[in-house]
Amino acid sequence: MTFLSALLAAEPAHEAVKAAAHGAAPAESHGPLGDIIKLFGSFGVDGPHLLVQVINFAILAFVLYKFAIKPALGQLEERIRQAEQLQKDRSAAEAQLASAQKTAEAKLVAASDEAAKILADARNSAKQVVEASKAEAQAAQIDVIAKATAAIEADRVKMMNEVRGEVSRLVVETAAKVLEQNLDDAQRGRLNEAAVKQLAR
Amino acid sequence: MSAATVRAEAKRLLALSLEGGAVSADLVGSVLAALTKSRPAHQLRPLLRAYLANIRRELARGEARIEHAGPLAATEAEAIAAHFSKVLGRSVRPVARRNDALLGGFRVRVGDDVTDLTASLRLANLAKSLS
Numbered sequence: 001m002t003f004l005s006a007l008l009a010a011e012p013a014h015e016a017v018k019a020a021a022h023g024a025a026p027a028e029s030h031g032p033l034g035d036i037i038k039l040f041g042s043f044g045v046d047g048p049h050l051l052v053q054v055i056n057f058a059i060l061a062f063v064l065y066k067f068a069i070k071p072a073l074g075q076l077e078e079r080i081r082q083a084e085q086l087q088k089d090r091s092a093a094e095a096q097l098a099s100a101q102k103t104a105e106a107k108l109v110a111a112s113d114e115a116a117k118i119l120a121d122a123r124n125s126a127k128q129v130v131e132a133s134k135a136e137a138q139a140a141q142i143d144v145i146a147k148a149t150a151a152i153e154a155d156r157v158k159m160m161n162e163v164r165g166e167v168s169r170l171v172v173e174t175a176a177k178v179l180e181q182n183l184d185d186a187q188r189g190r191l192n193e194a195a196v197k198q199l200a201r
Numbered sequence: 202m203s204a205a206t207v208r209a210e211a212k213r214l215l216a217l218s219l220e221g222g223a224v225s226a227d228l229v230g231s232v233l234a235a236l237t238k239s240r241p242a243h244q245l246r247p248l249l250r251a252y253l254a255n256i257r258r259e260l261a262r263g264e265a266r267i268e269h270a271g272p273l274a275a276t277e278a279e280a281i282a283a284h285f286s287k288v289l290g291r292s293v294r295p296v297a298r299r300n301d302a303l304l305g306g307f308r309v310r311v312g313d314d315v316t317d318l319t320a321s322l323r324l325a326n327l328a329k330s331l332s
Binding site: 161164165166167168169171172175176179180183185187188189191192193194195196198199200 | 281301320325
């Protein structure tokens with residue numbers, strides 16, 4: 001602004017110069033260029049003023065470009081770059097997400113297969129254990145039955161032997177009592193004679 | 202005196218008491234008289250007990266103790282004693298005792314040997330074989 005003020009302050013001098021020039025050379029400024037200048041002059045446009053305005057505009061443009069447009073463009077480019085980066089990151093994230101989803105699905109399928117396999121193995125093992133337990137129980141049952149049968153048979157034989165022994169003992173005791181009561185001395189004497197003869201043999 | 206010493210001494214005394222392989226009453230009296238003089242009282246009691254057991258055993262070796270049911274003729278008893286004298290190679294005299302629980306026959310004990318020819322033993326064996 002100081003510069004513009006200085007230019008405006010200096011404008012009367014320029015107008016004085018121009019007035020001197022107009023006065024001195026109206027006869028010299030004929031031709032097409034002179035007509036054009038005259039035409040612009042009739043619209044209030046003169047060269048020095050135009051020059052000053054051009055310089056002012058250039059300075060203004062430079063200042064605007066330097067301190068407003070260029071930073072704004074830089075920020076815009078930065079925003080664009082950030083948006084592009086965000087887009088790239090988003091794409092990468094989406095790709096990673098898709099990959100992770102595929103991996104998770106694959107793992108899920110594998111886990112499901114593994115679980116099914118483990119379940120089948122467990123069922124087989126349980127079945128085998130049940131079969132083994134059944135076989136063992138049957139063997140134990142057979143063994144118990146055999147032992148019980150053997151014990152019963154042994155008890156039966158023992159009982160029969162005891163009965164036989166008891167009957168024999170009773171028979172012999174009865175026979176002994178009968179003999180003791182019924183044998184007379186003559187019969188006992190004959191038995192003694194027989195025993196003596198047996199001893200002599 | 203230890204028990205082994207007592208047994209050995211009693212055995213020696215028994216040998217001194219035999220005459221012709223049989224126990225002699227005179228020799229036994231002599232042995233007892235000598236013992237009562239030569240031995241103190243505390244040694245005499247176990248020695249006399251062992252000597253008495255030996256004398257009894259020796260006397261039993263010379264006897265055929267016949268347990269019989271019913272009557273047993275003297276000739277049969279002599280025959281039994283003669284049989285055991287012949288078998289054992291020494292003189293054995295019969296000592297008979299009646300026991301009708303034997304039912305019939307007789308049982309002879311000579312020393313530690315027993316011969317049983319009784320009907321009760323046969324019945325017992327029969328019961329054992331049946332049971």
